[in-house]
Amino acid sequence: MKEVSVADFGVSPDSGADAVPGVRQALDAIRDLAQPVVLHFPAGRYDFHEEAAARLELRVTNTTSEDEDPTAMKKIAILVENQRGLTIDGHGSLFAFHGRQTMLAVERCRGVRVRDVRFDFEHPTIAEMTVTAAGDRWFEGRVHASTRYEIVDQTLWWTGPGWRFFEGPAQVLDPRAGTTSRIDNPLRDAVALELQPGRLRFEVASRPGLRPSQVLQMRDGLRDQVGILVDSSTDVVLEDMALHFAHGLGIVAQFTEDVAVERVQIRPRPDSGRTTAAFADILHFSGCRGSLVVSGCVLSHSHDDAINIHGTHLAITARCRPDRLIVRFMHPQTFGLPAFRPEDEINVVCARTLVPRSTHRVLDVETINQREIELTLDSIVPDVRPGDVVENVTWNPRVQIVGNHFSHIPTRGVLVTTREPVFIERNVFERTCHSPVLIADDAGSWFESGPVQNVTIRENHFIECGGAEQPSISVAPEVTDPASTRPVHRGIEVTRNVTTTRDAGLLYAKSTQGMSITSNVVERTGAGAPRLRELVTFEGCSELAASGNVAHART
Template sequence: MNKFLKLILLSIAFLQLTHAQTVVNVVDWGILPGKDATLELNELIASLKGQENVIVNFPKGTYQFYPENAFEQYRAVTNHDNSLKRMAFPMFGLNGVTIEGNDSEFIFHGRLCPFIVEGGQNITLKNFSINWEIPFQAELKVIETNKAENSFTAKVTTNHKYKVKGEKIYFQHYNWEDPIGQNTPFDPETKSPIWDSRPYSFNISKAIATDVGNGQIKFKNAMKKLPPVGTVVVNHGPQGTNRLVQAIHLSNTKDTYIENVTIYAAGGMGLIAERCENIHLNAYKITSSEGRMSATRADATHFLGCKGLIKLENCLLEHMLDDGINVHGAYVKVAEYLGDNQFLCEISHWQQWGLIFAEPGDEVTLISRETVLPILKTSVKEIKILNEQKFLLTVNEVPEYMPKGLLSFENITWNPDLEMKNNIIRENRARSVLVTTKGKVTIENNYFSSQMHGILIEGDNNKWYESGGVTDITIKNNVFENIGYGDDTRYPLYISPLLRPEQRLGEDKYHYNINFINNKIKSFNGHLVYAKSVKGLVLKGNEIILDDTYPTGAQKTPLVFDYCENVSLEKNKFSGFSWPITIEKVDSDTNFKLKKNEGVSR
């Protein structure tokens, strides 16, 4: 064997050796089912720093995690409430680590955050479930109503102890108690929020609670309308403390893969990711566990300021108390222009305080907050963090004349592509999909059935400050079933910037290039699309069929186009509707094509 060939073989052997995976069995660290494993797990995770290609192996079992001996750190978690947080899996700066659960159950107690993955690369989480012994939401099943005294009696169906003090109910958690706060009524027959849920929300200030024993409480003057017997009222708890404990938090990671992970509960979102590159979810599930109506307190998945590819496939997202998926950036306010290309900026929404808006080299756009449209694209020269709310931003170019009026910045480097295929999002409060990214978006072969809009393409610079305008979205071959049940303002596809009265549409359009093709919509009201400030909208080959699961009838206009351009409405078919399917156009006649649509009134 010549020396050159021998050198090649030695190099291959070295590469194989360096890439060989090390298996760490948690049993060797004293991590066993049936005991608090938090301290040992924290120490195991800390030992992985500097290692690569490690599998942390949990033999199948039920593992318990408590907060008393957990590592803690003050954490700013976007779209949550910042706080001192304790963690079970504090995975900081790790590379090539896999958590293999072998279908184990991970049971958490109290305000303990399961997974924090920060600054890592090539992290894999697979084959386990996340749950809490006492869930964050207490649930009340209505067993009796009394119209004469405007009261109903309900039974606590979750494993919460409770007390009635001063005619108010308080649910006991691990080491705190929650009064009635934000709440959602569910229908146990559909496992979804109840039809027209608005009259069945607690009036917290007027409700009078009386403990009648046996886990039952009588409520008087609690709602505008007495809830039907069987209704399950889910108590989210008070705002400010009900988004403290997300299940999985990804921050500044690259190439994260999550497979066959089921989340039954969380005191916040199932998964929240910020400033991450490439995230792949496969067979990831959010669902309620047996005996409970609700799953996570907030979104199933949420992505802010990411890039690369976000991919969801074969996922089931149901029973969460907010959206299925939300992908967006953030508008940050310009508080003051200081000269010399430097701006004093303010993170706009209090639940985004602490986010990393940009780093040197990122491209950003200066935005008018009046029209929510771009003024100038530039790049970041320097950024100096002052505190979790404010920072100094120095850019390489500014306008020759600084515009008058309120301004913002948007980061346009961190805009991911999104691919969603073969997923189910259903039976949740709020929307199925929210997406405002300038990347390429494909949403294909999914099933959607949510209480509010099916797919919301919004962007706003005044409320949540979620940027921005989209440029390339294809939505095809999906099923939308009874979207927006009980509310006449909901649509399978809703596209519009969210504008307050002091804001206005600018000369340019906000959203571009949206294709909604060959989708099947089962609908009680005939709604298809609401579009505002869009250039390039194709609705083709969609089938809209009357469905009588819920009360049927005409509500708002099924097809609304406001300040749109280059719209094509072709070969769509409405069937079974006894009322006219009409089109409303407001300043939208520019290149508006209407061709071969069945059941549409011109």
């Protein structure tokens, strides 16, 4: 294996110079070598500015609509494209990014490793402010040193390189409770006054519901870039890394075979004083196949789910011939993707029940526009009804989510829908606001497919997650009329998990066939020991087995 250093291309650590041009030269030279290469970054800090970043028009799942981002132009600081057998070794270096950009993209590659590097933004695109005092219709705050602002006509604007906003999604981190939760933005219509640089006072129309030491986190909500993108690649490993901030989705893999995220720390840099690491989901996997591994990671301080794994339902809009369909991306933020390839197997699915009607093999794919695709199939589609969708059955990954720690998540810990085996084991979930594990499937909201058939949820610890309506494990396909004769999901084993909770249940499941619930423990931290039947709810399920489960009050 050949060894190459970025120093050979004029890139030096701790220089303050823009590393983008030199790193691009190094990657171009490595591609021409046509052999496995390790690209070394001597230890230190490297700065990457958006002005020289590569420009690539690229649609990414679950990000922006045509109205939000008409061009889908990604500004990519480090573009790894058409590489084979490349390892990037950071030797513990800090990569600092300036401006609104995608930090790293792996495009059409095979056998890429990225290891021992830390990613962060010089000026993160989430504004942070610590509440210092609050009253009935006012509060005061101290703005974090990395957050910039200006006040125009008593309205506060958050600013940064290439961006500016005054309202958008907001969260509050409560250091005493150890929670992060979504709230209505308290700055909307607030009158802002600067007491001194970095210290602000706000007059508001109603009681803000804030307490000193809480941290407000605010963003504009536009997912126009991502943190790290792995697209249309094979055998990609991200290991022994840290991601301290990512704009947009944190790490996205789409249409990729065999991907692993191992021993990766997603949390703010300890010496930064910041409280956010991810602008949206932390890890997002769409339309992948082969092996998908997330192990030994810290997943924390996000503005959406920690892990989301799914396929995509496309709506059938026309049947041109008995063996030819026109299908359409339906969700505003997901479209323009290579959702099908010749030889892929697809299911025609009833949107109301999420039960497949028929199975076919794709012979030809023709892109009509960014929303619509024409599929030629190997057999006649016998029955198409209004609302029916198609799912690509071929692109479903085998999943292992093992030995991770989840905290400061405002929504869910793991969302997963795949037909291949899933193992969720030996993880710790702390104080997620919603169910730490959700198995969904829908053809009417996010259009995230599909059914699960072999899931093991084993030896996890759920600590004060969810609530009375958000159990530790939720199996909730979006069907309006669940029935045991029409199961969506099958083959789920829930065993040897511990739930420590004030009021959350262990499990809710509907439209599921074949579920085993054994040797789980529920520790109630509130008053009294719960009865097991109060902690498990079924709707339209069949072939259920339960034994050895225990519920008690925690002493």
